[in-house]
Amino acid sequence: xxxxxxxxxxxxxxxxxxxxxxxxxxxxxxxxxxxxxxxxxxxxxxxxxxxxxxxxxxxxxxxxxxxxxxxxxxxxxxxxxxxxxxxxxxxxxxxxxxxxxxxxxxxxxxxxxxxxxxxxxxxxxxxxxxxxxxxxxxxxxxxxxxxxxxxxxxxxxxxxxxxxxxxxxxxxxxxxxxxxxxxxxxxxxxxxxxxxxxxxxxxxxxxxxxxxxxxxxxxxxxxxxxxxxxxxxxxxxxxxxxxxxxxxxxxxxxxxxxxxxxxxxxxxxxxxxxxxxxxxxxxxxxxx
Amino acid sequence: xxxxxxxxxxxxxxxxxxxxxxxxxxxxxxxxxxxxxxxxxxxxxxxxxxxxxxxxxxxxxxxxxxxxxxxxxxxxxxxxxxxxxxxxxxxxxxxxxxxxxxxxxxxxxxxxxxxxxxxxxxxxxxxxxxxxxxxxxxxxxxxxxxxxxxxxxxxxxxxxxxxxxxxxxxxxxxxxxxxxxxxxxxxxxxxxxxxxxxxxxxxxxxxxxxxxxxxxxxxxxxxxxxxxxxxxxxxxxxxxxxxxxxxxxxxxxxxxxxxxxxxxxxxxxxxxxxxxxxxxxxxxxxxxxxxxxxxxxxxxxxxxxxxxxxxxxxxxxxxxxxxxxxxxxxxxxxxxxxxxxxxxxxxxxxxxxxxxxxxxxxxxxxxxxxxxxxxxxxxxxxxxxxxxxxxxxxxxxxxxxxxxxxxxxxxxxxxxxxxxxxxxxxxxxxxxxxxxxxxxxxxxxxxxxxxxxxxxxxxxxxxxxxxxxxxxxxxxxxxxxxxxxxxxxxxxxxxxxxxxxxxxxxxxxxxxxxxxxxxxxxxxxxxxxxxxxxxxxxxxxxxxxxxxxxxxxxxxxxxxxxxxxxxxxxxxxxxxxxxxxxxxxxxx
Numbered sequence: 001x002x003x004x005x006x007x008x009x010x011x012x013x014x015x016x017x018x019x020x021x022x023x024x025x026x027x028x029x030x031x032x033x034x035x036x037x038x039x040x041x042x043x044x045x046x047x048x049x050x051x052x053x054x055x056x057x058x059x060x061x062x063x064x065x066x067x068x069x070x071x072x073x074x075x076x077x078x079x080x081x082x083x084x085x086x087x088x089x090x091x092x093x094x095x096x097x098x099x100x101x102x103x104x105x106x107x108x109x110x111x112x113x114x115x116x117x118x119x120x121x122x123x124x125x126x127x128x129x130x131x132x133x134x135x136x137x138x139x140x141x142x143x144x145x146x147x148x149x150x151x152x153x154x155x156x157x158x159x160x161x162x163x164x165x166x167x168x169x170x171x172x173x174x175x176x177x178x179x180x181x182x183x184x185x186x187x188x189x190x191x192x193x194x195x196x197x198x199x200x201x202x203x204x205x206x207x208x209x210x211x212x213x214x215x216x217x218x219x220x221x222x223x224x225x226x227x228x229x230x231x232x233x234x235x236x237x238x239x240x241x242x243x244x245x246x247x248x249x250x251x252x253x254x255x256x257x258x259x260x261x262x263x264x265x266x267x268x269x270x271x272x273x274x275x276x277x278x279x280x281x282x283x284x285x286x287x288x
Numbered sequence: 289x290x291x292x293x294x295x296x297x298x299x300x301x302x303x304x305x306x307x308x309x310x311x312x313x314x315x316x317x318x319x320x321x322x323x324x325x326x327x328x329x330x331x332x333x334x335x336x337x338x339x340x341x342x343x344x345x346x347x348x349x350x351x352x353x354x355x356x357x358x359x360x361x362x363x364x365x366x367x368x369x370x371x372x373x374x375x376x377x378x379x380x381x382x383x384x385x386x387x388x389x390x391x392x393x394x395x396x397x398x399x400x401x402x403x404x405x406x407x408x409x410x411x412x413x414x415x416x417x418x419x420x421x422x423x424x425x426x427x428x429x430x431x432x433x434x435x436x437x438x439x440x441x442x443x444x445x446x447x448x449x450x451x452x453x454x455x456x457x458x459x460x461x462x463x464x465x466x467x468x469x470x471x472x473x474x475x476x477x478x479x480x481x482x483x484x485x486x487x488x489x490x491x492x493x494x495x496x497x498x499x500x501x502x503x504x505x506x507x508x509x510x511x512x513x514x515x516x517x518x519x520x521x522x523x524x525x526x527x528x529x530x531x532x533x534x535x536x537x538x539x540x541x542x543x544x545x546x547x548x549x550x551x552x553x554x555x556x557x558x559x560x561x562x563x564x565x566x567x568x569x570x571x572x573x574x575x576x577x578x579x580x581x582x583x584x585x586x587x588x589x590x591x592x593x594x595x596x597x598x599x600x601x602x603x604x605x606x607x608x609x610x611x612x613x614x615x616x617x618x619x620x621x622x623x624x625x626x627x628x629x630x631x632x633x634x635x636x637x638x639x640x641x642x643x644x645x646x647x648x649x650x651x652x653x654x655x656x657x658x659x660x661x662x663x664x665x666x667x668x669x670x671x672x673x674x675x676x677x678x679x680x681x682x683x684x685x686x687x688x689x690x691x692x693x694x695x696x697x698x699x700x701x702x703x704x705x706x707x708x709x710x711x712x713x714x715x716x717x718x719x720x721x722x723x724x725x726x727x728x729x730x731x732x733x734x735x736x737x738x739x740x741x742x743x744x745x746x747x748x749x750x751x752x753x754x755x756x757x758x759x760x761x762x763x764x765x766x767x768x769x770x771x772x773x774x775x776x777x778x779x780x781x782x783x784x785x786x787x788x789x790x791x792x793x794x795x796x797x798x799x800x801x802x803x804x805x806x807x808x809x810x811x812x813x814x815x816x817x818x819x820x821x822x823x824x825x826x827x828x829x830x831x832x833x834x835x836x837x838x839x840x841x842x843x844x845x846x847x848x849x850x851x852x853x854x855x856x857x858x859x860x861x862x863x864x865x866x867x868x869x870x871x872x873x874x875x876x
Contacts, residue, residue, distance in 0.1 A: 043449055043471055044471075044474060044475045128658050129659075130658040130666075145657060147657055149660065233604075234604050236604035237812055237815070238814075238818050238819075253450075255801050
């Protein structure tokens, strides 16, 4: 039987970490949940007024909020899909050995090092319809004056997101590919399996859990995208690229409708949790 | 265990053995990335330096005037071109305003903070504040230091509001944008100064030194209600037109313009633009006329690139649209809402408002392709590159237009007040504009409101105001603004001084942010071609009505926070076409 001090020692060790989690994550989360049931404006002060599910009802019945959810869904699906396709392509490319492969991988992953707010500002200048290099190159190639942030605003933000996060997807998939047993690939080659069959039977089953994990991370991340889009279009033109995260920011820190902002943040949290479960189930199914 | 599983395990264990290799590779990748980043950064910096436009080869006489205040210390430099120049000789004046230690070494006994945007006026305020310890030691018997907390413009609202919401005692002094006054005052975060002013004849006199517009929009809540003095004008700012005079004065262009439009172009003489009643429709004619394609000729020269008629603010950012569209809206005889009742229906979507928006939108064909992103920086950029005939911009952002190291046209431009408009329905000429700039306020949670007020007195002393004007600050007191000395100090000061009396502003109520956001979104969508002007304004009226109703304005506000029903509101004034100074005056 362990002594009292032996039993207390592990508790002592985890207490600092636990305290950090409780005070910086769990307590604010519960506080925010509580606030979401109140009408409260932090800047105007006064007593918070309990409104029950009033904030949730107001948000879910607002056509403006639903428009933001649709915009966010369009962005998340397009960005993650494009990143997956490009990331997969790049991973297959870098799976082959060739001269300069390592430096090529390094260069490809560089966008991950750029702060998202800086990336947003860079792309604003790149897309600029009067002076932008992108506009100039398109004009040289096609003779057309393209105005990305006006005529193709959603595409513009999706391309920016893909530029920054495709390398992340690529690294995950490349790690999966590297883990495919070499002897199985050799056997498949001996059996003269076509490339497609080799991919279907040997490669895909091995990399699928990693792919699901990459998709999960990127979907969660894309859902809370804020800085790149805010810096590039500020949600415009009009509200064409106004994501739900930008709306939460405005309600919370511009309009100071604190209770409503908390309620909207919790709605988003629930959606992300549901999506996470979906992905985890899919990944689990594969593993089994 | 199957053969395949065994084999997999073996491979996995092999993989584990190569972890060191993996770490080594990862390290190399990280180092390479950092090195590449540094190389790219240095390359970018050099490219940026190389891209700066070179000085044009002209006969230029440069005179450098250095005005030094106090001992060496921090330095604020502004470069401006003198307004009165001939076609061949340009006089560039570079002023260096330096302030430092006071005449005698004084150790501050107390320190207060002044939160300000991180830009030239903020830095200049810091320079002037360096003399406050000596002044306060002399006048208050206690040396007080004012430390500047300079915050980037994009973050200042969030920083100040969250700091005040936490009831922080510092900053004692803060810069508030004019529209924040309501949310800060109603929330109890900035001080109502009336009780202090009533006890102090010097402060009572000070109020009389400001133009009515500045009192209405920088200093009172609700606008024009002197029973609630909540700030003092600090950095005044207005929008003016900046025009290419070399193109305007080209004989061939003037002849062709008259042949096409049937009237003469105004000349580069200031009086041709103010107080002459130039109409916004004439501005559009000029914009249309001077819009040219690459390969066309302008003022006798063949263009390498497209040339645009006008660059005006149409960006979705902050209040970019609100200020320029607001200006046009007032000139067309309409306002945003009725501040007495909170009504918007039939006001912001009235026929006059729709016509104003149609006019604003009609400037797009003559604007640069990035018109939906144009704010002060973008407007300056296209003018500095020599690719536009005229721009609208805040005086506070105009110095770089006259800087030979930044602007290709530094010696070819002049600034004039914004035009007005003769209304189609009542035939009245209205000239109004939407004000910019910021007041300074006192934190209601601070322990030192008396010292803050003493700083305000110090700020408006002649020496401080002279340094403020010389350094490029937006002076707000009439006794300085209306002097010839001030009007000739920069190429745009005269237009600034003449524009102040016709300034109006949009809402400064606590819900301004939501009203402003809806406005920026709906009008921006209209400018982008997503909806027509009537639909945009109907949607805007609906959103504004919902916001105002949810807030309970005006019923949920105590009487002292409502716009008084017996006083003239901006709505009354613009609809009647009366001078802007009538706002807040008793209704007849």
